[in-house]
Amino acid sequence: MRFISLIFKNLTRRPFRTTLTLLAFATAIAAVVSLLGIAKGFTKSFADVYQSHSVDVVVSRAGTADRLSSSVDESFVQQIAAVPGVSRSAGVLLETMSLEEQEIYGVPSMGIADGSWLLDDYRLEDQVTVESPDRKRVLLGANLANRVGVKPGEDVMIFEDPYLVSGIFNSQSTWENGSMIFPLSQLQQLADRDGQVTYINVVLDKSFAATKAAQTVEQIGALDSKLNALTTTDFVETDTRMQLATAMAWMTSMIALVLGAFGTLNTMMTSVLERTREIGILRAMGWPRKRVVKMILMESILLAIIASVIGSLMAIAMTSLLARSAATQGILTPAIDGPVLMQGAIIGLVIGVLGALIPAWRASKLLPTEAFRES
Structure with missing residues (x-):
């Protein structure tokens, strides 16, 4: 069996658990992308106030x-x-x-x-x-x-x-x-x-x-x-409201990300424990520790990639519905663009790797004899 095929099989052998993990992971990514998009849209709308008038400098009270x-x-x-x-x-x-x-x-x-x-x-x-x-x-x-x-x-x-x-x-x-x-x-x-x-x-x-x-x-x-003269860019970027909106977006997102990381860790650790005998057989067949680690990491990274795609689509759909609601219509315009989606994908990959480190380390330490004894 090819290496990539084995990775897919490992993820699909427990479809219910994998689906729940994907949903939790995707929700965390959706929270990050949504909040960052809303904060960026808020900043963009604020900047447009000045850019629409070709304003170069804003003077306020020092x-x-x-x-x-x-x-x-x-x-x-x-x-x-x-x-x-x-x-x-x-x-x-x-x-x-x-x-x-x-x-x-x-x-x-x-x-x-x-x-x-x-x-x-x-x-x-x-x-x-x-x-x-x-x-x-x-x-x-x-x-x-x-x-x-x-x-x-x-x-x-x-x-x-x-x-x-x-x-x-x-x-x-x-x-x-x-x-x-x-x-x-x-x-x-x-x-x-x-x-x-x-x-x-x-x-x-x-x-x-x-x-x-x-x-x-x-x-x-x-x-x-008493005067404080700033270029439009500096005025917007250093405004307390803009900085607070971004900070709150990240702080709220961290909670979802921590939950996503623990969910990934739990899934991968459970997967390793269930496959102790299988990993022992692979080690007995000559698989080096690096290959075992690579297998666990790639399983987690594949989960992260799929979750990032699902989460990004969820974020786009949710913020679009939110922007069209009666309470926020004409007030909220999320800016979920390429950089925001890239940030979400990178964060997803980082969580995927971090969540797999301990399970991968444990799997790499298994000796064939110990694996058969524990199973």
Whole structure:
């Protein structure tokens, strides 16, 4: 019998036990891939907020633990715009509002000044004309509008005040599509933050070389010790929320991975104990210890490969259903791409090898005479 055929036969001789092990193993891999995909999708959606506007630098308040709740004086917008190498700048105020009549809470809300270049990057649908500039109004993201069930021209209640839905917008960012946009002055008044913005988006002059662009970022930060100027990439990657989402994904995954590792260890150890006499015969026939170890390891690795494929398919299916559910539609967009699937496969292989080390070591130590005596 060929070596590979023997490995397949060893795995299929106990189909029920092998199936249970595969399911446990695949579930662990599915948990890893799903959580990492969700965390990556969350980060991507956050990054798209800035990339959709071609923002190069984000300026927030220095020393703020949560940058999305920082407070920067609005006057810095013009000061930053005057820095050499800056093409344009705009302040954004972030708050969290609720649509209590629709029982939708914790809606991300952005305050953007009327006529700001940031508004040009949104694709507006069914926009209505607002006759009075003092009229309380709001733009709804497409996903949020679908959840709320209102159309442009209708009102939504915010803090017992009617706000005219002046339009529906679409953005490249899933996060923005589930948000609201107020005129900056109105959101400042609503949040009691007159003259304040959360951060300032900055677009650099594209004709500047990379070295000069770096100098521009330094000059922006040098305007005031209260300012923290970071490139968009650094701002997203070092954000507390993004780091916390990734850390929680890994921490939760570790529990599933440990269970998967113990399941593999139990299966392979039981398999070795059941085949003590068989292994003894193979050793008596001249099989070296390395070949016995190789057989056990390959059985475990084959289990890991199959479990990784099943687990990845489970993760894609589960996150797809989750993203389409009413509770998360338009909020969650998992990013299960090649790198995430590769991480899941590598972790699966590592677990497969680790789970087989002790059984392989025990099998290699069996002498023919001892094997027959133990059987």
